[in-house]
Amino acid sequence: MNTDWLDPEHHFPDQVLHSPLTITTYPTTSNQHKLISLSDQPAFDLIVIGSGGGPFEDNLSSYFLKSKRQRWKDGFTALEAGSGFGALTRLLDTPSTLNGHEHGPFWDFDLPTCTTPTDASSMSTPSSAGSCPTYPNSRLAGTIYSSLTSFCITHAHLDHIAALVLTAGALAHTPKTVWASPETVESLLTVFAGGLWPHLADRTGNLPLWLRNLDLGLHTPVTICPSLTLQAWPIAHGLITDSGYTCASVTNSPPLNIRMVQNQTVYHSTAFFITDEPTDQTFLFFGDLGPDSVTGVNLNQNVWKHAFPKFLAGKLKTIFIECSYDSSRSSKLLYGHLSPPYLFEELNYFANLIDTTSSGQLTGLNVVLIHVKDEAKPLDPTQAPEAPVRKRILDEILELEATKFKLGCRFVMVEQGERLEF
Numbered sequence: 544m545n546t547d548w549l550d551p552e553h554h555f556p557d558q559v560l561h562s563p564l565t566i567t568t569y570p571t572t573s574n575q576h577k578l579i580s581l582s583d584q585p586a587f588d589l590i591v592i593g594s595g596g597g598p599f600e601d602n603l604s605s606y607f608l609k610s611k612r613q614r615w616k617d618g619f620t621a622l623e624a625g626s627g628f629g630a631l632t633r634l635l636d637t638p639s640t641l642n643g644h645e646h647g648p649f650w651d652f653d654l655p656t657c658t659t660p661t662d663a664s665s666m667s668t669p670s671s672a673g674s675c676p677t678y679p680n681s682r683l684a685g686t687i688y689s690s691l692t693s694f695c696i697t698h699a700h701l702d703h704i705a706a707l708v709l710t711a712g713a714l715a716h717t718p719k720t721v722w723a724s725p726e727t728v729e730s731l732l733t734v735f736a737g738g739l740w741p742h743l744a745d746r747t748g749n750l751p752l753w754l755r756n757l758d759l760g761l762h763t764p765v766t767i768c769p770s771l772t773l774q775a776w777p778i779a780h781g782l783i784t785d786s787g788y789t790c791a792s793v794t795n796s797p798p799l800n801i802r803m804v805q806n807q808t809v810y811h812s813t814a815f816f817i818t819d820e821p822t823d824q825t826f827l828f829f830g831d832l833g834p835d836s837v838t839g840v841n842l843n844q845n846v847w848k849h850a851f852p853k854f855l856a857g858k859l860k861t862i863f864i865e866c867s868y869d870s871s872r873s874s875k876l877l878y879g880h881l882s883p884p885y886l887f888e889e890l891n892y893f894a895n896l897i898d899t900t901s902s903g904q905l906t907g908l909n910v911v912l913i914h915v916k917d918e919a920k921p922l923d924p925t926q927a928p929e930a931p932v933r934k935r936i937l938d939e940i941l942e943l944e945a946t947k948f949k950l951g952c953r954f955v956m957v958e959q960g961e962r963l964e965f
Contacts, residue, residue, distance in 0.1 A: 576647035577961045581909045585964035586824035590648045593626030596914040602959050603702045610770035610819050615652050618692040620768040627706025635680035648962035693720040693767045697830025698812040699730035711743040711751050718753040725756045772818050776846045779838040780812035780831045781879025814846045827862040833879040847893040861965045865914035870939045883939040906951030
């Protein structure tokens with residue numbers, strides 16, 4: 544194995560190889576729209592409105608979610624709200640059929656079957672069949688958004704809330720509930736206080752956005768849309784010092800509390816356990832997180848320990864987790880994120896809760912990779928072009944899995960415009 548790209552801080556013991564699992568995809572006429580099935584008995588439908596972690600504002604974290612047994616028009620939730628109307632309209636602008644249906648991943652939103660691009664001059668142009676009116680895709684995006692009942696926000700960084708802010712004044716069928724940690728709600732109240740953005744959100748339920756606290760202590764479940772409930776757990780997205788954001792490891796001993804580590808403030812994100820009540824199937828969705836070995840607060844371990852019995856019981860088969868950078872990224876420059884070696888550090892902790900003596904402990908687990916940081920650095924004409932960053936990251940992960948860890952899980956790098964059932 545060529546290990547030149549590995550962070551030299553990581554040395555992994557050899558384990559026994561486990562064969563990979565397969566993914567089912569369905570016919571599509573678009574390179575962007577894809578239906579991926581991760582289960583033969585799926586409980587959830589999810590559409591990737593945005594999967595990136597910046598810097599491109601048209602592809603930021605945003606995932607539409609519903610129970611497989613419910614209709615979109617009866618209410619769905621958005622996990623994160625980085626991208627919104629703009630990304631949604633662009634996805635609708637991509638002509639495609641997916642699984643034999645129109646409107647790509649939005650085929651079952653009960654949208655009109657005759658549409659046009661967003662060019663307003665074409666609004667009155669008859670369809671080719673002359674049998675129905677045409678609609679701009681911006682209006683179709685508004686129709687889709689009208690059935691959204693709630694947002695679930697892991698933390699208040701802009702790549703997770705930009706669309707929540709920008710669309711607040713244009714939402715239909717309000718108020719929309721915004722579920723978030725108390726810390727995140729306080730940040731959102733600051734955003735909507737009138738200086739950064741108009742007063743369109745508060746705790747009363749009388750404005751377009753109804754900000755509601757998630758219980759991070761007792762992890763009390765809340766209903767986020769028909770048939771789906773959510774439990775929230777705090778995780779660490781880095782440490783803040785007087786000089787700004789840091790990601791360096793600061794301690795090897797347990798902290799006195801989760802807020803302060805040697806006079807540094809923990810910036811929290813959230814992990815969501817989302818359950819489909821009719822089937823009792825659960826998946827785990829991580830917000831941005833740093834590795835426990837770097838942050839020193841071990842909040843991720845609490846999440847893995849809660850996930851462990853659910854996985855053993857066959858009730859948790861999928862996790863969404865970030866991998867923002869490739870393996871060449873130094874731990875000192877992670878800024879509360881993961882790279883492939885640190886992703887495996889976390890997954891290996893989870894696997895060792897199950898069994899420390901054998902390989903393949905995570906067989907049957909889907910690991911959906913999200914929040915890749917897109918590259919926008921200037922071209923260097925003296926160097927050969929690199930592979931796209933998502934491909935590099937996935938290749939590194941698959942190589943580590945095949946040659947070192949052999950955990951048995953299946954890795955999926957999602958892209959904007961894809962639809963998953965799991």
